[in-house]
Amino acid sequence: MNSLVQTAAPDRVKNGWNRPEEAPFLRIEGVEKRFGGFAAVDGVSLDIYRKELFCLLGGSGCGKTTLLRILAGFEQPTAGRIYLDGSDMTDVPPYERPINMMFQSYALFPHMSVESNVAFGLKQEGLPRKEIARRVADALELVQLGPLAKRRPHQLSGGQRQRVALARCLVKRPKLLLLDEPLAALDKKLREHTQFELMNIQEEVGITFIVVTHDQEEAMSLSTRIAVMDRGQIVQVGTPTEIYEYPETRFTANFIGSINFFDGRIARVEGENLTVAVPQLGRDLLVRSKKELSPGTEVCVAIRPEKIAISRQPLDLPNGVKGKVRDLGYLGSVSVYRVELENGCLIKVTAANTLHSAEREVDWDDEVYLGWRATSALVLTE
Amino acid sequence: MSAPAVKAPYGRLRRLPFWISGRGAVAGIPYLWLLLFFLLPFGIVLKISVAEPIIAQPPFTPLFGPDGSLQATLDNYRFLLEDSLYLIAYLNSLKLAGISTLLCLLIGYPMAYGITRAPRATRNILLLLVILPFWTSFLLRVYAWMGILRNNGLINNLLMSLGVIEQPIQMMNTDFAIYLGITYSYLPFMILPLYAALERLSPDLVEAAQDLGCRPWKAFVTITLPLSLPGIIAGCLLVFIPAVGEFVIPSLLGGPDSLMIGRVLWDEFFGNRDWPVASAVAIALLLVLVVPIMLFQRMNLRQARS
Numbered sequence: 001m002n003s004l005v006q007t008a009a010p011d012r013v014k015n016g017w018n019r020p021e022e023a024p025f026l027r028i029e030g031v032e033k034r035f036g037g038f039a040a041v042d043g044v045s046l047d048i049y050r051k052e053l054f055c056l057l058g059g060s061g062c063g064k065t066t067l068l069r070i071l072a073g074f075e076q077p078t079a080g081r082i083y084l085d086g087s088d089m090t091d092v093p094p095y096e097r098p099i100n101m102m103f104q105s106y107a108l109f110p111h112m113s114v115e116s117n118v119a120f121g122l123k124q125e126g127l128p129r130k131e132i133a134r135r136v137a138d139a140l141e142l143v144q145l146g147p148l149a150k151r152r153p154h155q156l157s158g159g160q161r162q163r164v165a166l167a168r169c170l171v172k173r174p175k176l177l178l179l180d181e182p183l184a185a186l187d188k189k190l191r192e193h194t195q196f197e198l199m200n201i202q203e204e205v206g207i208t209f210i211v212v213t214h215d216q217e218e219a220m221s222l223s224t225r226i227a228v229m230d231r232g233q234i235v236q237v238g239t240p241t242e243i244y245e246y247p248e249t250r251f252t253a254n255f256i257g258s259i260n261f262f263d264g265r266i267a268r269v270e271g272e273n274l275t276v277a278v279p280q281l282g283r284d285l286l287v288r289s290k291k292e293l294s295p296g297t298e299v300c301v302a303i304r305p306e307k308i309a310i311s312r313q314p315l316d317l318p319n320g321v322k323g324k325v326r327d328l329g330y331l332g333s334v335s336v337y338r339v340e341l342e343n344g345c346l347i348k349v350t351a352a353n354t355l356h357s358a359e360r361e362v363d364w365d366d367e368v369y370l371g372w373r374a375t376s377a378l379v380l381t382e
Numbered sequence: 383m384s385a386p387a388v389k390a391p392y393g394r395l396r397r398l399p400f401w402i403s404g405r406g407a408v409a410g411i412p413y414l415w416l417l418l419f420f421l422l423p424f425g426i427v428l429k430i431s432v433a434e435p436i437i438a439q440p441p442f443t444p445l446f447g448p449d450g451s452l453q454a455t456l457d458n459y460r461f462l463l464e465d466s467l468y469l470i471a472y473l474n475s476l477k478l479a480g481i482s483t484l485l486c487l488l489i490g491y492p493m494a495y496g497i498t499r500a501p502r503a504t505r506n507i508l509l510l511l512v513i514l515p516f517w518t519s520f521l522l523r524v525y526a527w528m529g530i531l532r533n534n535g536l537i538n539n540l541l542m543s544l545g546v547i548e549q550p551i552q553m554m555n556t557d558f559a560i561y562l563g564i565t566y567s568y569l570p571f572m573i574l575p576l577y578a579a580l581e582r583l584s585p586d587l588v589e590a591a592q593d594l595g596c597r598p599w600k601a602f603v604t605i606t607l608p609l610s611l612p613g614i615i616a617g618c619l620l621v622f623i624p625a626v627g628e629f630v631i632p633s634l635l636g637g638p639d640s641l642m643i644g645r646v647l648w649d650e651f652f653g654n655r656d657w658p659v660a661s662a663v664a665i666a667l668l669l670v671l672v673v674p675i676m677l678f679q680r681m682n683l684r685q686a687r688s
Contacts, residue, residue: 074589094592107590111608120604124595172594 002138004170006206016049017225023086025050025208026071026176031080033066040066041077042232048225053202053209055219058229059255064212067229068178071210072101085175095124100174104181106165108153114140114164115149121172139171142201159190166198170205179211183218195222216256220244228252249382253302260308260347261380262301266293274379276301280345286318286374293379300380305350307376310337310368312361317371323347325366339368424668431458431661442657458662468646468663472670475643478557478632479625482564483572486621487614489565490572494613495606497573498580509577512570524563524634531559531635555637563631568624572617579613580606611685615678623671643667 016022024047033041041063048054056064069075071082073094082089089097100121108117118139122132140146143163153161162182169177182198183191199222202209213219219226220240227237228251236243236252247253250261262285264278274287276299285301293299309315326346327338330353337349349370355361362368432454433442447453462468497508515523530536531553538550553559583606591601629644636642643663650660 072589072593074592094589095595095597099593101590101593103586103590105584105586107584107586109587109591109605120591121594124600168594 002142003135004138004142004173005204015224016052017047022049024048025052025085026210027083028067028071029081029083031067031070031077031082033063033070033075034078039232041070044080044229044232044234046227046234046237048208048210051206051208052224053199053211053222055223055226056210056212056229057214057216057219057226057255059214062229063232064214064229065180068101068180068210068212071176072099072178073097098175099178100169100172100176101178102165102169102180102182104184106153106161106185108161108164108168110153112152113149114145114151114153114156117153117164118168118171121168125172135171139167142170142204143167158185158187159194162186162194166201170201170207173205174207177207177209179209181213182211183213183215191218198222220256228255230255246378247302247380250300250302250380253378253380257304258348259302259304262303264299264301266295266297266299269293269295273374276379280343281321281341282343283321285377287377287379288374289379291379291381293381297381301377302380303372303377305336305348306334306352308347308349308370308372310339310349310351310362310370312366312368315369315371318374319377320369320371321347322367322369325362325364325368328362328364337362337368339370427661427664430657431665432456433658435656435658440657441655458658459666461659462662462666467641468643468666471641471643471646472666474641475626475628476670478560478564478640478642479622479628482561482568482625483618483622485561485565486569486572487618490569490576490617491614493569494573494576494580497577498583512573515570520567521630523567524631527559527563527566527635528554531562554635555640557636557640559635560632560640560642563635564621564625564628567631568621571620571624575616575620576610576613579610579616583609612682615682619675619678623675626671627667 016025026046026048028044028046028048031041031044032039044063044067056067058064066075070077071089073089073092077090080090084097084099089099109120112120115136119132119136122135127135136149137146140149143166145160145163145167148156148160153164156164162185166182179198183194186194195218211219211222213222220243223240225237225239226243228235228243230251236248238246243252244256247256253259253261262276262278262280264276264280264285266274267277267284268275272288272290274289274293276285276287278285278301287301309317314320321341323339323341325337326340327336329336332353334350334352337351339347339349341347347370351362429445430442433445434453434455434457435441436443443453445453493512497505497512500508528535532538533550533552533554535554537553538547541547542550587605587609588601591605592598596604627644628642629648632640632642633645633648636645647660647663647667650656650663654660
């Protein structure tokens with residue numbers, strides 16, 4: 001039996017944030033990090049629960065890596081506290097934290113074999129030789145690198161190096177594992193494969209993971225929850241579905257996937273049904289929203305490209321516009337259309353290619369009708 | 383108009399012998415230089431070292447006698463072994479150079495480490511400061527030390543005027559002055575290769591070691607130090623080799639009893655005008671230095687292979 005794998009059946013329901021009785025495993029309280037006058041991390045508070053695979057998502061320079069380094073102990077926060085499993089970690093040096101970090105560069109020790117790299121952390125704990133050997137073997141087996149134990153890092157491929165780095169962290173049985181852009185150095189095909197492997201391993205060992213990434217697809221497919229960061233602050237926290245379907249701000253909506261925005265003003269409110277006057281389109285849009293909004297408020301109507309129907313025939317939908325196909329990007333499974341309205345406004349639409357390309361319905365320069373339901377669009381106020 | 387010349391096929395250009403091609407020339411010219419200015423003089427010195435001294439111009443017997451027979455003798459080398467003066471001078475040179483190299487390493491390593499950790503803009507200034515002494519003549523700088531170390535020099539005058547000492551401390555003409563002079567003069571040769579080695583080292587590695595439970599000092603010993611070993615070796619060789627044969631510093635700063643091989647060499651050539659023995663001293667010095675270099679080379683190779 002692999003000593004790193006949990007003996008109890010892995011808990012597949014990792015939704016601690018939905019259970020009020022569960023205490024957060026990692027609590028970040030008002031953490032701030034200033035470099036001179038610049039706030040790299042600006043008042044971040046987060047609760048992360050046991051066994052989560054939590055993603056910090058944001059563009060470069062948004063402070064996600066700094067936050068990760070604060071958690072690892074490499075940076076001292078200017079303000080705020082960090083609690084892990086009930087104990088205050090803020091002033092604990094990195095070598096005493098039950099937290100391990102997998103570096104973006106993997107940071108494997110080039111002068112040591114794979115085996116010694118993995119054993120390194122256990123040697124620091126002063127464990128008996130036999131125990132170290134057993135745990136190293138288990139860790140290497142977990143990442144399927146047993147046969148390469150004697151190799152040096154430079155003799156390994158990128159994917160293998162990534163697995164050594166992972167094994168080197170897991171073997172320490174940390175309470176929390178931090179991963180800085182774990183898949184960034186791999187090519188696309190390998191990335192997809194490794195992504196699922198990472199999720200499986202996380203489930204097997206039952207360790208809480210925090211992943212930093214700039215890749216929204218990666219964040220969506222990996223994580224239990226995502227925190228979107230911008231300019232040192234957390235913009236929104238939620239499950240991948242929540243983040244994608246119900247973004248709270250223009251920034252989040254735009255950062256995750258692509259989206260069309262129409263600025264307008266609320267004309268009428270009837271319960272949950274809103275009518276928004278959009279001068280850009282020269283017509284009113286019907287949107288359904290649970291937000292409490294009053295007529296006259298400046299809002300932004302946002303709609304995802306795949307939620308817009310495109311057809312050469314008029315559509316029977318509450319919201320519709322007419323335009324001409326300006327650009328057509330054929331991506332295989334889907335096609336991306338850029339439709340220009342009569343007033344020059346461009347709308348992005350994606351449609352699944354259910355038919356064979358020879359019988360493609362909509363083509364360049366076709367006159368098309370676009371339409372969507374009232375529930376498909378969102379109303380954003382920020 | 384004449385018919386166009388038959389063009390050589392394109393591939394011909396690439397099949398030029400290595401030594402005539404451009405690449406060959408780039409590698410060849412420095413070798414030619416070495417051949418002319420190192421190997422040739424070395425051959426001449428080697429030739430003189432097996433000759434016998436005579437009172438003539440030049441002051442040694444030719445390699446081939448008037449009858450064309452080879453006149454080579456190992457008497458000069460035998461003499462080096464018989465007279466303990468030479469052995470003592472060699473050992474003393476090795477000791478002085480060895481300790482100076484160690485001092486350079488002990489001072490240079492923290493400096494090089496500090497420079498790599500400085501912000502990028504400061505780093506260039508710090509490196510410039512390391513190289514700055516080269517802008518003044520080496521000889522001038524050693525003379526400057528004489529002014530500082532003399533009995534009525536800067537240090538003694540200062541200490542006496544402050545009332546710390548009543549008698550000047552004898553610093554000139556001691557081994558201390560030689561250590562100081564060599565360490566000062568050769569420090570940049572230690573710092574630069576160390577800096578190059580440390581600069582290539584990713585800070586991630588040290589952080590990873592700490593993350594895995596190493597205290598900072600242990601992380602330094604287990605990660606930084608072994609990974610900077612090539613820089614340490616290069617720096618030590620660059621300091622040790624010229625320091626063994628150093629002539630200017632011991633003769634200007636050292637005392638009469640601090641015997642170094644460079645001075646013995648000078649005395650044999652210019653004092654005794656015994657060119658053959660002087661040449662033998664030079665060849666022996668070369669052998670003394672080549673052996674450790676080859677050992678280092680082999681160690682390096684073995685490391686690179688494993």
